[in-house]
Amino acid sequence: MSSPIIKPQTLRGFRDFLPESMIPRLQIIEIAREVYSRYGFSPIDTPALEYSEILLGKGGEESDKQLFRFVDQGERDVAMRFDLTVPFARFAAQHIGILGTPFKRYHIAPVWRGERPARGRFREFIQCDFDTIGTESLAADIETLLVVHDLLEKLEVGEFTIRINHRQVLNGLLEQLGLLQHSSAVLRALDKLPKIGEAAVTEEMNATAGISAEQATRVIAFANIEGTRSEVLAQAQEMVSGSESGRVACEALTEIISTCDRIGIAESRLQIDLSIARGLDYYTGLIFETFLADLPDMGSISSGGRYDNLAGLYTKQKLSGVGGSLGLDRLLAALQELGRCKEVQTTSQVLIARFVEDRLADYQRLSRQLHAQGIASEVYPEGKNLGKQLKYADRKKIPLAVIAGEDEFQQGTWQIKNLQRGEQLVVAEAEVVGVIQSELNKLSTSTT
RNA sequence: GUGCCCAUAGCUCAGCUGGUUAGAGCGUCGGAUUGUGAUUCCGAAGGUCGCGGGUUCGAGUCCCGUUGGGCACCCCA
Numbered sequence: 001m002s003s004p005i006i007k008p009q010t011l012r013g014f015r016d017f018l019p020e021s022m023i024p025r026l027q028i029i030e031i032a033r034e035v036y037s038r039y040g041f042s043p044i045d046t047p048a049l050e051y052s053e054i055l056l057g058k059g060g061e062e063s064d065k066q067l068f069r070f071v072d073q074g075e076r077d078v079a080m081r082f083d084l085t086v087p088f089a090r091f092a093a094q095h096i097g098i099l100g101t102p103f104k105r106y107h108i109a110p111v112w113r114g115e116r117p118a119r120g121r122f123r124e125f126i127q128c129d130f131d132t133i134g135t136e137s138l139a140a141d142i143e144t145l146l147v148v149h150d151l152l153e154k155l156e157v158g159e160f161t162i163r164i165n166h167r168q169v170l171n172g173l174l175e176q177l178g179l180l181q182h183s184s185a186v187l188r189a190l191d192k193l194p195k196i197g198e199a200a201v202t203e204e205m206n207a208t209a210g211i212s213a214e215q216a217t218r219v220i221a222f223a224n225i226e227g228t229r230s231e232v233l234a235q236a237q238e239m240v241s242g243s244e245s246g247r248v249a250c251e252a253l254t255e256i257i258s259t260c261d262r263i264g265i266a267e268s269r270l271q272i273d274l275s276i277a278r279g280l281d282y283y284t285g286l287i288f289e290t291f292l293a294d295l296p297d298m299g300s301i302s303s304g305g306r307y308d309n310l311a312g313l314y315t316k317q318k319l320s321g322v323g324g325s326l327g328l329d330r331l332l333a334a335l336q337e338l339g340r341c342k343e344v345q346t347t348s349q350v351l352i353a354r355f356v357e358d359r360l361a362d363y364q365r366l367s368r369q370l371h372a373q374g375i376a377s378e379v380y381p382e383g384k385n386l387g388k389q390l391k392y393a394d395r396k397k398i399p400l401a402v403i404a405g406e407d408e409f410q411q412g413t414w415q416i417k418n419l420q421r422g423e424q425l426v427v428a429e430a431e432v433v434g435v436i437q438s439e440l441n442k443l444s445t446s447t448t
Numbered sequence: 449g450u451g452c453c454c455a456u457a458g459c460u461c462a463g464c465u466g467g468u469u470a471g472a473g474c475g476u477c478g479g480a481u482u483g484u485g486a487u488u489c490c491g492a493a494g495g496u497c498g499c500g501g502g503u504u505c506g507a508g509u510c511c512c513g514u515u516g517g518g519c520a521c522c523c524c525a
Contacts, residue, residue: 009498009515010516063523065449066524083524111525113524115449115523116522119519120525121523121525122525299525301525302525386484387484387485390485390486394485401484405483415484424484
């Protein structure tokens with residue numbers, strides 16, 4: 001009697017990653033790390049588990065319900081982090097003394113939400129956040145946009161537009177309409193405008209904030225202002241002119257735009273969009289979302305903004321900041337839909353066949369020479385028939401195979417087989433590494 | 449958390465109003481071909497029909513529950 005087999009399964013909303021999906025994930029993470037660190041952001045990490053009191057009540061009732069929360073073996077009330085922002089607030093409050101300000105960090109790590117999974121939404125997913133805290137300078141806002149810009153450019157997602165707005169511009173409008181006390185509910189409804197349409201937004205504003213249809217119409221009309229960036233700004237400025245903070249915010253947007261212009265950021269990539277509201281309460285200044293020209297329905301793949309007093313719950317020191325987040329899974333889905341995801345199951349570029357079983361040392365020596373040149377190669381572990389070994393390479397889409405049997409060893413040569421073209425070369429021992437290198441160069445230039 | 453749809457071989461699916469031993473394509477493995485993959489030909493393995501219960505002489509098929517997946521809300525990356 002054999003013991004019953006345990007059904008292999010993952011938890012709802014949790015995923016395994018096979019090499020073919022892990023390789024592109026790591027490539028994106030690598031690019032994000034590179035851009036973040038190039039701008040001077042330092043990596044940090046925080047624990048997956050926090051005391052529940054740290055995480056509770058930070059994003060409203062909804063996020064509390066979605067918290068994975070339990071009592072640990074030491075009777076502590078603990079929960080898994082829901083996002084990277086709240087743990088960062090705790091982190092900043094705890095360590096800002098030795099870190100000093102301004103402090104720039106990035107944090108690429110998984111977060112957990114006990115919500116209902118759907119397409120592109122999971123219970124465990126990676127966030128790629130970066131923030132600058134401890135400065136209110138507009139320079140940090142501009143730098144945040146530049147990071148997002150460079151990141152998307154490097155990721156080769158095609159044309160994209162960063163749409164920016166400012167919470168104080170919106171609040172300036174609401175102030176003039178006498179709706180400031182309903183700001184949070186009105187903005188949350190406004191945030192849905194492109195998704196649910198004007199009528200539904202009007203209805204929601206009425207239901208949640210009790211505002212009249214006429215007021216809602218004015219808010220929506222404001223959000224719908226279109227034109228060139230300076231035209232939009234000019235109209236916005238006029239409409240919020242009675243609000244001091246609204247006026248200042250318009251100036252901030254103007255300066256952001258003009259500075260980015262002088263840096264050389266294309267106008268098509270940085271637009272003013274007065275309908276961008278962001279659902280989250282804690283934003284107080286610049287807000288932005290990013291859309292791909294080829295996949296406008298995908299939603300924002302990178303968003304963020306400026307907030308005041310991030311760590312106010314944990315420290316008396318005021319820490320304001322600005323930052324953004326890259327939606328890794330959404331971006332990956334985008335790249336897949338755009339067909340920009342190479343389907344590979346291995347990073348190996350060369351398979352060295354173990355043709356003559358007791359020549360393992362010769363095969364490994366060649367492999368290590370390739371490694372020294374930065375070429376990923378591997379020796380097939382078993383001395384099985386050649387067909388099987390080539391099939392392994394073919395299946396994993398390894399582009400080159402190296403074959404040498406007794407004939408080749410006697411002549412001091414190696415055979416290099418290009419599995420994509422079916423071509424085969426015989427080269428002298430001394431040239432083998434160089435030829436492999438140039439064959440691989442040919443492949444990478446011809447496929448892109 | 450609410451509503452709706454779905455679950456059959458490793459994958460994609462067929463399987464009639466309930467009726468013998470549940471099928472196909474692709475993939476896997478073996479062989480044709482012990483010095484050459486992808487192409488061709490031949491063959492084989494692989495299923496308590498997601499799981500548990502019920503109705504029935506009889507359930508992959510009908511009912512209930514449960515787990516997992518998808519869609520729309522809610523919310524968000």
